[in-house]
Structure formats: structure tokens, C-alpha cells
Amino acid sequence: MRIAVMGSGGLGGFFGGRLAKGGADVVFMARGAHLAALKATGLTIESPEDPFTLPAVQATDDPATIGPVDLVLFTVKLWDTEAAARAIAPIVGPRTAVVSLQNGVQKDDMLRPILGDNALMGAIAQISTTIARPGVIAQTGTMQRLVFGEFDGARSERAERFLAACLAGGIKAEISTDITREIWQKFVFLVGLSALTCATRCTIGPVRENPHTRAMLLGVMEEVVAVGRAHRVAVPEDFAAERLAFIDTLPAGMVASMFHDLAAGRRLELPWLSGGVVDLGAAVGVPTPLNRAIRDVLVLHADGRPA
Ligand SMILES: NC(=O)C1=CN([C@@H]2O[C@H](COP(=O)(O)OP(=O)(O)OC[C@H]3O[C@@H](n4cnc5c(N)ncnc54)[C@H](OP(=O)(O)O)[C@@H]3O)[C@@H](O)[C@H]2O)C=CC1
Ligand SMILES: CC(C)(CO)C(=O)C(=O)O
Incomplete structure (x- = not known):
């Protein structure tokens, strides 16, 4: 499964890292010193449960170089939502799922006018992570869980494929039929x-x-x-x-x-x-x-x- 992470900070870095560890083809979108470190030394996850380093990861600040993906993990802070949504237009094809793990209940309504209804799959993340230093994500505690699902409640093929990729990477994940x-x-x-x-x-x-x-x-x-x-x-x-x-x-x-x-x-x-x-x-x-x-x-x- 080809996955792009838009905003590879605490949340995107952690879950993108676990997905890559589980075998998914993950490209990290980042910027500044964090991007430079991802390119130079890879991604490190500091975690009380399962720390690991991926010495080489795909990382870029230019979505145009990526091509359409199966799924975008959308993990920027809420004030960056509209700009980041417009930036990922080149990688969102007709069957691409965009999964926002951002907090709040307004995130998907902010994305909908830019990306369209079909792209969006709802989700929540339960975890506590942060960028400890460029290239390094630190997890506090051991709680980590993703819940996602189509807004119409269907157990779609793309949700099942994402679930399999999550489980392969050791993410505690489940599909919800009432994601709202x-x-x-x-x-x-x-x-x-x-x-x-x-x-x-x-x-x-x-x-x-x-x-x-x-x-x-x-x-x-x-x-x-x-x-x-x-x-x-x-x-x-x-x-x-x-x-x-x-x-x-x-x-x-x-x-x-x-x-x-x-x-x-x-x-x-x-x-x-x-x-x-x-x-x-x-x-x-x-x-x-x-x-x-x-x-x-x-x-x-x-x-x-x-x-
Ligand atoms: N961290 C957590 O434990 C949890 C976070 N959340 C939610 O997840 C969302 C993300 O939070 P979090 O991961 O902590 O935030 P971070 O600030 O750690 O990560 C967001 C990253 O996205 C980058 N970014 C923003 N816009 C772009 C862009 N256009 N291109 C490339 N990179 C970009 C930021 O770069 P820069 O620093 O340069 O702006 C930053 O590195 C928030 O809504 C938060 O509430 C939900 C559950 C838990
Ligand atoms: C409450 C918690 C830690 C759950 O993931 C969270 O989302 C946050 O503090 O932003």
C-alpha cells in the first residue's frame, strides 16, 4: 500500500514510521530541519514500548514528486489544514483515501470543499507524541490506537487494506461503522x-x-x-x-x-x-x-x- 504522510510530526511521524516498519511503502512530507534530518539520518521513534529507527526513509517537501497514492495520512496542526490540503492535490487520485488524524470535529468539513467527499475517511488517534528533535519522534506513555471508517459506515476495501497495513506495523487499529x-x-x-x-x-x-x-x-x-x-x-x-x-x-x-x-x-x-x-x-x-x-x-x- 502506497501511503503519503502530510505533516510528519509527532502524530504523522509515529504512525507513518510504524506503517513503514510493517512493510507499507511510505513517503513522508515534512519541511525545514525535520525534513533535512529525515533525509540524512532517517526516522527514529523513541517509545517506552517499542523504540526503533528506520535508517532510510522517503521524505520530501514537494508532493508533485510523489505521484498518486492509495492513502494520505493527514497530520498537520489545524491552522495548516487548508494550505496542506491544497498542496496534496497532485497525489490524490479518484480512489485515494485521505485520513485526517487531527483533533477536533471540524477538520473533515475543512477538507471537504478542497478534496471532495469521496476522498475522506474519518479517523481519530489516541496517543501522546511530539518531535523531540529533528528526525526523532518521542512517545509519552504506551497508549496508541487508531480508529477509522467511512462516513457512510461501510466497511470498504480501502479501509480493510489500511487496517491490514496498520496491524502489520503493530498499530492498535480498528474500523468503526460510526466514525462521526x-x-x-x-x-x-x-x-x-x-x-x-x-x-x-x-x-x-x-x-x-x-x-x-x-x-x-x-x-x-x-x-x-x-x-x-x-x-x-x-x-x-x-x-x-x-x-x-x-x-x-x-x-x-x-x-x-x-x-x-x-x-x-x-x-x-x-x-x-x-x-x-x-x-x-x-x-x-x-x-x-x-x-x-x-x-x-x-x-x-x-x-x-x-x-
Ligand atoms: N501529537 C499527538 O500526540 C496527537 C496529535 N493530535 C492532533 O494531530 C494533529 C497534528 O499534531 P502533531 O503531530 O502533534 O503536530 P506537529 O507539529 O508535531 O506535526 C505537524 C507537522 O506538519 C508539518 N507541516 C505542516 N504543514 C506542512 C506542509 N505543508 N508540508 C510539510 N509539512 C508540513 C509541520 O511543520 P512545521 O513544524 O514547520 O510547521 C510539523 O512538522 C493536530 O491536530 C493534533 O491536535 C491528535 C492526537 C494526538
Ligand atoms: C488526549 C490526547 C492525548 C489523546 O490522544 C490528545 O489527543 C491530545 O492531547 O491532543
Whole structure:
């Protein structure tokens, strides 16, 4: 299976690396020092479970040199979505699947006008990875899971082929027949985790212990559930409470990726997380005061560290 990774950072580098290790024909799209290192010394995955190095990988910043592929793993940060989608036009043929592992529930609607309905397959990724240094991806913890599927629920041949490639590479992967619900359910958890860890500058341990922050965490997630249900997504009504129980099982030191971005003074995906909840809530008349407050206290950091 010929696979191109658009944005070979924490997420794309990790999953693209595992797919290549499993025998897929993978080309990595990257830029800057990371691209130079991939070309010079290959790709290294630092992982507590299964570290490995691929000493030589195909890497480029020019999609025109790749030719049409079977599947594009789309893994740029959300603010790069439109530009990266336009850049991959030369490698998307009539049967190419484009699988966005990005966070949030708006990513596929951002891609659809550029790439068309047929190209898109829905997906979520559960993992914690980052570019440790050029050419090197570091995984925190051992959680790694991909869930993907066609938006119409069909178990398509391209989804089955991708599943086989994932499993060959040691990726814990599965096909979902209700991928829209999966994407929203991950969104409920991610918005809660990112909102509360960023607003408090604390890990999830103290957030879930304190009655005030615990109530706010639950309230933030309840708003996401209400917005999803108003958008006719079959998220169970009590899903926020269920996620809170799940959060109680997580390591106390866990934070969201947006917390790392905030701590490092990098740009934030806030407009598509709590900000996305506010916008999507407004579109269907569902009030989202807690997510609005989170968005409004973090907004000064959304473009990176304020001067
Ligand atoms: N990392 C994780 O653990 C998880 C991340 N996600 C989501 O996945 C998405 C990606 O996150 P993550 O992997 O952490 O981000 P990274 O910043 O680590 O990786 C994105 C990479 O894409 C590169 N890039 C952007 N545009 C282009 C382009 N046109 N051509 C070539 N390369 C390009 C960036 O380069 P440059 O640095 O130069 O901009 C960067 O190296 C986000 O939506 C995130 O929320 C979801 C689950 C877990
Ligand atoms: C919650 C988590 C770690 C799950 O993959 C995530 O997606 C993020 O923090 O961006």
C-alpha cells in the first residue's frame, strides 16, 4: 500500500514510521530541519514500548514528486489544514483515501470543499507524541490506537487494506461503522482535558480531586455532549459522566497536547477545541458558557506567547 504522510510530526511521524516498519511503502512530507534530518539520518521513534529507527526513509517537501497514492495520512496542526490540503492535490487520485488524524470535529468539513467527499475517511488517534528533535519522534506513555471508517459506515476495501497495513506495523487499529460518533466522543474528552489543564496550568490529578475544578471539567464536557447531540450525533446523553469516570483512571500527571503547546509558548488549537464548541453551539442555539469562558481566558495565548 502506497501511503503519503502530510505533516510528519509527532502524530504523522509515529504512525507513518510504524506503517513503514510493517512493510507499507511510505513517503513522508515534512519541511525545514525535520525534513533535512529525515533525509540524512532517517526516522527514529523513541517509545517506552517499542523504540526503533528506520535508517532510510522517503521524505520530501514537494508532493508533485510523489505521484498518486492509495492513502494520505493527514497530520498537520489545524491552522495548516487548508494550505496542506491544497498542496496534496497532485497525489490524490479518484480512489485515494485521505485520513485526517487531527483533533477536533471540524477538520473533515475543512477538507471537504478542497478534496471532495469521496476522498475522506474519518479517523481519530489516541496517543501522546511530539518531535523531540529533528528526525526523532518521542512517545509519552504506551497508549496508541487508531480508529477509522467511512462516513457512510461501510466497511470498504480501502479501509480493510489500511487496517491490514496498520496491524502489520503493530498499530492498535480498528474500523468503526460510526466514525462521526467516535470523533465527537474523543472531542468530549479532549475538550475537557485541554480546557481544564490549560486554564489551571495543572495536570489532571489535582483538577479531578478539587470539587470546583472537577465540577467545571464535567460541565465543560456536558456542553460538548449537548452541542454534539444538537448536531444529531448519537453521543449518549450521560457520556460526560462516563468520561469523568474514565478520567479518574488516568495517570495523575496526564495533560493535553495543548498544555504542552501553551507551556512552550507555541500556537494553540484553541479555536477548534473550546472555541469550536462555542461556534458549533451558537450554530444550533445551544449555550456553552463554560467553553466560552475557557476560550476567552486562553485567547491571548492562542497565537503563541503574548509579547
Ligand atoms: N501529537 C499527538 O500526540 C496527537 C496529535 N493530535 C492532533 O494531530 C494533529 C497534528 O499534531 P502533531 O503531530 O502533534 O503536530 P506537529 O507539529 O508535531 O506535526 C505537524 C507537522 O506538519 C508539518 N507541516 C505542516 N504543514 C506542512 C506542509 N505543508 N508540508 C510539510 N509539512 C508540513 C509541520 O511543520 P512545521 O513544524 O514547520 O510547521 C510539523 O512538522 C493536530 O491536530 C493534533 O491536535 C491528535 C492526537 C494526538
Ligand atoms: C488526549 C490526547 C492525548 C489523546 O490522544 C490528545 O489527543 C491530545 O492531547 O491532543
